[in-house]
Amino acid sequence: MPQHDSPHVQPFVREELDHQSMHFSDSAIQSRMQLREPDALTLEYTRTMMGFLMFDPAPAQVAMIGLGGGSIAKFCHRHLPHTDLTAIEINPHVIALRARFRIPHDGPRFRVVHDDGAHFVATTPSRFDVLLVDAFDADSMPEALGTRRFYDDCADVLQPGGLLVVNLHAAHPHVPLYLDRLGAAMGGPPLRVSDRDGSNCVVFARRGGALEPSRRIAPAAALLQDAFSRIAHALRQQHAADE
Numbered sequence: 001m002p003q004h005d006s007p008h009v010q011p012f013v014r015e016e017l018d019h020q021s022m023h024f025s026d027s028a029i030q031s032r033m034q035l036r037e038p039d040a041l042t043l044e045y046t047r048t049m050m051g052f053l054m055f056d057p058a059p060a061q062v063a064m065i066g067l068g069g070g071s072i073a074k075f076c077h078r079h080l081p082h083t084d085l086t087a088i089e090i091n092p093h094v095i096a097l098r099a100r101f102r103i104p105h106d107g108p109r110f111r112v113v114h115d116d117g118a119h120f121v122a123t124t125p126s127r128f129d130v131l132l133v134d135a136f137d138a139d140s141m142p143e144a145l146g147t148r149r150f151y152d153d154c155a156d157v158l159q160p161g162g163l164l165v166v167n168l169h170a171a172h173p174h175v176p177l178y179l180d181r182l183g184a185a186m187g188g189p190p191l192r193v194s195d196r197d198g199s200n201c202v203v204f205a206r207r208g209g210a211l212e213p214s215r216r217i218a219p220a221a222a223l224l225q226d227a228f229s230r231i232a233h234a235l236r237q238q239h240a241a242d243e
Helices: 044-054 071-079 117-123 148-156 175-186 221-242
Strands: 012-015 019-023 031-034 061-065 084-089 110-114 128-133 158-169 191-194 200-206
Touching: 031 071, 044 071, 044 128, 044 158, 044 200, 044 221, 061 071, 061 117, 071 084, 071 110, 117 148, 148 158, 148 175, 158 175, 175 200, 191 221
Parallel strands: 061 084, 061 128, 084 110, 128 158
Antiparallel strands: 012 019, 019 031, 158 200, 191 200
C-alpha cells in the first residue's frame, strides 16, 4: 500500500515454498528469488539483460538503474568478481528490502545509491562500460526514463564503445519511439530481443557503433546460453533485414 509520507509505493513480498517475490501489485512480479539459489536469474528477462556479456565479457564498471530484488546485482557480484557495480534505486522502500533478498552489503566493488536514475546519469562524473536500465514503478516505466534527454545522458556516461541495455514492456505503445530515441542518442542501431512470452523486450545498443559479439568466453556463459541464443538469432535477423 502507498505510504502517506512518501511518493513511492511500498512493495510487498510474497513467499512460496521454494522462492519469494517482490510486487507492487498483484498483477505483476518485480523480482523473484529462489531461496536455495539466491544468486540465480529466475526471470527470463534478467538472463536476457545479462546477455550483455556476449558483447563485453569483462566490463570494469557497470551501473544499473533499478535495484528491485537485486537479481542482476547479485548475479554480477558473484560471477563478475573484477567488476565494480553501482545500483541506483529511487524507492527507499525497495532498498529497505535488500537484506530480505540477500543483496550484498555495500563494499569496495558494490554499492546501492539512493537516487533518481535520470538525475544520476545527468550528474555523475563516473563513466561506465555497461549501463543497465530496468526501472518500473507500480504503473509502468517512469516517463523521464524514455526521453531523448535521458538516452543522451546515458550515452554520455558510457565509455566509447560502452553498452546500454534497457528492459521495456513489449506491448507499450511508445516502444518504437523509445527505440528511435535510443538509437539516435547512441549513434548505432539498437537490437531488440523479445521474451518468448512476448511480455518484455530487452534493447541493446553500443555507443558509437554496431553490436558485435566478443570472441572471449563470458563468465557464467553456461548459465546464459538461452539468452545468448536468442540474442544471436535477433542479430542474424537484424543483419538480414539490413542487407
